[in-house]
Amino acid sequence: xxxxxxxxxxxxxxxxxxxxxxxxxxxxxxxxxxxxxxxxxxxxxxxxxxxxxxxxxxxxxxxxxxxxxxxxxxxxxxxxxxxxxxxxxxxxxxxxxxxxxxxxxxxxxxxxxxxxxxxxxxxxxxxxxxxxxxxxxxxxxxxxxxxxxxxxxxxxxxxxxxxxxxxxxxxxxxxxxxxxxxxxxxxxxxxxxxxxxxxxxxxxxxxxxxxxxxxxxxxxxxxxxxxxxxxxxxxxxxxxxxxxxxxxxxxxxxxxxxxxxxxxxxxxxxxxxxxxxxxxxxxxxxxxxxxxxxxxxx
Amino acid sequence: xxxxxxxxxxxxxxxxxxxxxxxxxxxxxxxxxxxxxxxxxxxxxxxxxxxxxxxxxxxxxxxxxxxxxxxxxxxxxxxxxxxxxxxxxxxxxxxxxxxxxxxxxxxxxxxxxxxxxxxxxxxxxxxxxxxxxxxxxxxxxxxxxxxxxxxxxxxxxxxxxxxxxxxxxxxxxxxxxxxxxxxxxxxxxxxxxxxxxxxxxxxxxxxxxxxxxxxxxxxxxxxxxxxxxxxxxxxxxxxxxxxxxxxxxxxxxxxxxxxxxxxxxxxxxxxxxxxxxxxxxxxxxxxxxxxxxxxxxxxxxxxxxxxxxxxxxxxxx
Amino acid sequence: xxxxxxxxxxxxxxxxxxxxxxxxxxxxxxxxxxxxxxxxxxxxxxxxxxxxxxxxxxxxxxxxxxxxxxxxxxxxxxxxxxxxxxxxxxxxxxxxxxxxxxxxxxxxxxxxxxxxxxxxxxxxxxxxxxxxxxxxxxxxxxxxxxxxxxxxxxxxxxxxxxxxxxxxxxxxxxxxxxxxxxxxxxxxxxxxxxxxxxxxxxxxxxxxxxxxxxxxxxxxxxxxxxxxxxxxxxxxxxxxxxxxxxxxxxxxxxxxxxxxxxxxxxxxxxxxxxxxxxxxxxxxxxxxxxxxxxxxxxxxxxxxxxxxxxxxxxxxxxxxxxxxxxxxxx
Numbered sequence: 001x002x003x004x005x006x007x008x009x010x011x012x013x014x015x016x017x018x019x020x021x022x023x024x025x026x027x028x029x030x031x032x033x034x035x036x037x038x039x040x041x042x043x044x045x046x047x048x049x050x051x052x053x054x055x056x057x058x059x060x061x062x063x064x065x066x067x068x069x070x071x072x073x074x075x076x077x078x079x080x081x082x083x084x085x086x087x088x089x090x091x092x093x094x095x096x097x098x099x100x101x102x103x104x105x106x107x108x109x110x111x112x113x114x115x116x117x118x119x120x121x122x123x124x125x126x127x128x129x130x131x132x133x134x135x136x137x138x139x140x141x142x143x144x145x146x147x148x149x150x151x152x153x154x155x156x157x158x159x160x161x162x163x164x165x166x167x168x169x170x171x172x173x174x175x176x177x178x179x180x181x182x183x184x185x186x187x188x189x190x191x192x193x194x195x196x197x198x199x200x201x202x203x204x205x206x207x208x209x210x211x212x213x214x215x216x217x218x219x220x221x222x223x224x225x226x227x228x229x230x231x232x233x234x235x236x237x238x239x240x241x242x243x244x245x246x247x248x249x250x251x252x253x254x255x256x257x258x259x260x261x262x263x264x265x266x267x268x269x270x271x272x273x274x275x276x277x278x279x280x281x282x283x284x285x286x287x288x289x290x291x292x293x294x295x296x297x298x
Numbered sequence: 299x300x301x302x303x304x305x306x307x308x309x310x311x312x313x314x315x316x317x318x319x320x321x322x323x324x325x326x327x328x329x330x331x332x333x334x335x336x337x338x339x340x341x342x343x344x345x346x347x348x349x350x351x352x353x354x355x356x357x358x359x360x361x362x363x364x365x366x367x368x369x370x371x372x373x374x375x376x377x378x379x380x381x382x383x384x385x386x387x388x389x390x391x392x393x394x395x396x397x398x399x400x401x402x403x404x405x406x407x408x409x410x411x412x413x414x415x416x417x418x419x420x421x422x423x424x425x426x427x428x429x430x431x432x433x434x435x436x437x438x439x440x441x442x443x444x445x446x447x448x449x450x451x452x453x454x455x456x457x458x459x460x461x462x463x464x465x466x467x468x469x470x471x472x473x474x475x476x477x478x479x480x481x482x483x484x485x486x487x488x489x490x491x492x493x494x495x496x497x498x499x500x501x502x503x504x505x506x507x508x509x510x511x512x513x514x515x516x517x518x519x520x521x522x523x524x525x526x527x528x529x530x531x532x533x534x535x536x537x538x539x540x541x542x543x544x545x546x547x548x549x550x551x552x553x554x555x556x557x558x559x560x561x562x563x564x565x566x567x568x569x570x571x572x573x574x575x576x577x578x579x580x581x582x583x584x585x586x587x588x589x590x591x592x593x594x595x596x597x598x599x600x601x602x603x604x605x606x607x608x609x610x611x612x613x614x615x
Numbered sequence: 616x617x618x619x620x621x622x623x624x625x626x627x628x629x630x631x632x633x634x635x636x637x638x639x640x641x642x643x644x645x646x647x648x649x650x651x652x653x654x655x656x657x658x659x660x661x662x663x664x665x666x667x668x669x670x671x672x673x674x675x676x677x678x679x680x681x682x683x684x685x686x687x688x689x690x691x692x693x694x695x696x697x698x699x700x701x702x703x704x705x706x707x708x709x710x711x712x713x714x715x716x717x718x719x720x721x722x723x724x725x726x727x728x729x730x731x732x733x734x735x736x737x738x739x740x741x742x743x744x745x746x747x748x749x750x751x752x753x754x755x756x757x758x759x760x761x762x763x764x765x766x767x768x769x770x771x772x773x774x775x776x777x778x779x780x781x782x783x784x785x786x787x788x789x790x791x792x793x794x795x796x797x798x799x800x801x802x803x804x805x806x807x808x809x810x811x812x813x814x815x816x817x818x819x820x821x822x823x824x825x826x827x828x829x830x831x832x833x834x835x836x837x838x839x840x841x842x843x844x845x846x847x848x849x850x851x852x853x854x855x856x857x858x859x860x861x862x863x864x865x866x867x868x869x870x871x872x873x874x875x876x877x878x879x880x881x882x883x884x885x886x887x888x889x890x891x892x893x894x895x896x897x898x899x900x901x902x903x904x905x906x907x908x909x910x911x912x913x914x915x916x917x918x919x920x921x922x923x924x925x926x927x928x929x930x931x932x933x934x935x936x937x938x939x940x941x942x943x944x945x
Contacts, residue, residue: 228421256433
């Protein structure tokens with residue numbers, strides 16, 4: 001790999017983000033998100049579990065003075081006096097990590113399996129991917145419910161359930177993409193020239209990488225939504241764990257008292273995360289496509 | 299053609315079999331049943347029970363699971379049907395509008411709204427609707443199917459139809475009340491599928507409109523409405539059908555969440571309650587039932603997709 | 616009175632002459648005539664033909680000095696009436712035979728659609744079952760003998776030439792006044808080509824259907840067409856009766872064309888001819904000013920940077936060149 005290639009990729013990436021203001025906004029959003037979560041969990045000494053019984057239902061306030069720092073509770077407190085900002089930050093971290101795990105696991109296994117089925121033409125794998133076509137619509141909630149019958153609920157199990165629900169989609173999509181690519185004339189030409197399976201796999205992967213990037217990004221955002229939904233239904237994390245869906249479920253009872261901030265902030269966190277992931281994922285897809293298909297000199 | 303149907307049926311049968319094996323294995327695990335090497339007889343018993351629709355009895359209420367399902371299913375069906383209608387109508391019409399007005403801002407606005415709506419989880423929509431609507435317009439209720447005041451005998455167990463069938467004097471009152479209760483849950487469930495449908499219809503219809511036969515038809519001066527529906531949508535349907543299974547996934551999650559939030563007496567609510575109470579037979583029973591329904595639905599959809607797709611020249615030769 | 620009277624149609628992508636993809640194109644077609652519009656694929660034929668039927672592309676501006684069909688000024692009509700008026704008078708057939716037909720509909724339904732919507736109810740053949748009789752007769756007319764099977768099929772199941780014939784049958788069912796065909800003979804074997812040619816000829820003679828045929832190969836059309844218009848890079852360089860243009864072409868481009876055709880023994884190979892001429896085929900956004908053939912014309916001079924005037928001979932032979940009577944020893 002020459003440095004020219006790295007420069008090419010860097011310029012493609014930057015060019016794509018610069019090209020549309022939407023992408024740039026998404027990128028900035030992503031960076032802010034990551035900074036907030038990283039800073040919040042590592043540096044700011046926030047404790048999402050600490051209860052201040054005397055200070056429950058404090059509405060959010062944004063007063064700031066240079067001596068004491070933020071005057072406590074940017075986002076208010078909940079019914080047990082826990083700092084909502086802390087809970088949102090830690091909750092976002094939990095949800096996002098779980099979603100990353102779920103999407104990455106499903107993508108890794110799914111893409112590998114789909115590709116293997118397409119390229120090797122193994123009949124067993126063929127049967128496998130045929131069945132996956134059916135399961136493409138497995139709702140994660142269903143799998144999560146089944147899991148509660150077997151094991152005690154926890155965030156990790158939720159992530160596993162979501163990964164399982166994403167898997168068939170990956171397998172069938174990657175099979176279809178690989179099979180379509182295999183039918184293209186340049187691949188046929190390569191095969192008649194005697195190229196080996198590994199080589200063809202590499203070439204096809206390179207040419208379809210952008211499609212997989214898009215799929216994975218969409219799976220990631222779906223995972224975020226699914227994990228939050230499952231925890232909202234009470235099938236996931238343990239009661240006190242900060243998790244965005246759970247917080248909204250707990251906060252629902254309080255809206256009748258006029259305390260909206262218990263659900264607004266987690267809600268904003270979820271929606272913004274999903275939007276950012278979708279936007280940045282779409283941008284990455286365009287960038288990778290440009291990077292592969294456009295001339296290095298452009 | 300027949301080969302295709304048989305193929306699909308066999309795959310369906312295979313998957314259902316697999317499903318029963320999985321649930322059997324899960325049952326064995328949960329109850330720590332010692333098989334003593336009697337795997338097949340036990341499995342045989344299990345299958346026989348399944349085929350007689352005996353899904354066990356609830357740990358909590360003691361009633362047979364199948365009865366519980368039978369009690370709650372019609373409510374879910376009613377909810378499902380109404381939201382299906384709403385999301386189909388909104389989704390396809392918005393998608394078509396977005397495809398046809400592709401140059402004007404309406405299209406971009408519609409597309410953006412649909413993308414945004416697809417990013418919001420169902421429970422957030424439910425909560426948001428409750429805040430926005432219920433707390434301001436107290437007339438629209440946010441829980442249950444019907445107010446406690448009214449007594450409606452259970453005939454079909456679908457509240458709306460039951461109301462129509464009674465001969466009580468307050469029929470119109472009850473009907474109105476029932477419809478009011480339907481508003482929020484149905485609206486919640488319809489949002490995500492409508493957004494997805496908009497996006498799918500828009501893309502599919504755009505591709506179709508670019509074809510020459512569409513241009514030719516437009517040049518003949520016929521009514522645009524007629525052309526779009528009879529030529530445009532007819533050709534856009536196969537692509538839509540292919541993507542419908544994803545919608546089913548969305549629907550399931552949406553129905554369960556909405557029933558949970560709005561306390562709607564449906565099967566989804568039953569499922570979540572059982573999960574929270576660890577009522578294992580009910581969980582397994584509803585899981586089995588729902589999974590088989592979903593699998594069958596998937597097969598039907600894929601058959602439909604195959605049949606509505608016009609034969610391409612390659613396949614005919 | 617000519618059937619189609621189109622004067623100075625211009626289609627531009629922006630301001631100025633360089634952005635005018637189609638530059639002041641005029642087409643005057645008489646009733647019962649077959650006009651061949653000859654041009655290379657990039658010359659703008661499809662654009663002109665779709666513009667005539669009212670299909671517009673995004674981002675392009677359309678303007679015409681005069682656009683009359685059968686005496687009626689089309690531009691004065693309201694948009695809705697214009698669409699209906701043009702639609703009733705003109706029928707267009709696109710290049711790909713299968714793409715003209717709705718892939719989801721059987722041929723029978725496509726016929727029914729035309730026969731029902733076109734409102735033939737005021738004619739004399741309104742008896743039960745007239746539509747089926749009519750569509751069968753039309754299919755036999757265009758040379759499809761197994762009409763029962765064809766009517767039952769969808770376009771995907773039929774061959775190319777069957778589709779081309781069906782398109783012509785549909786046009787006949789539609790009973791327009793003008794038939795516009797975009798490259799109806801592309802990618803066909805010689806025998807199929809002659810089938811379609813004779814069919815078009817008989818349709819023109821028997822049903823008196825006026826036609827505008829766009830093609831890039833003059834040779835097969837030469838016997839069919841009554842008059843030709845030659846299109847180069849969005850400008851019409853010469854128009855006239857086929858006989859006149861073939862025997863004494865006036866514009867340098869036409870002369871080159873006819874000369875190549877005669878040298879090749881009746882075949883026209885644009886690529887060969889263009890490579891001989893040198894230079895490149897101009898396309899947007901590098902369109903030349905004035906006469907667009909100028910950069911490659913052996914007789915070009917500075918004056919060719921200005922739009923050349925139209926030189927007219929009697930009998931409607933018109934061409935645009937600054938040098939009105941080039942010597943025949945070219």
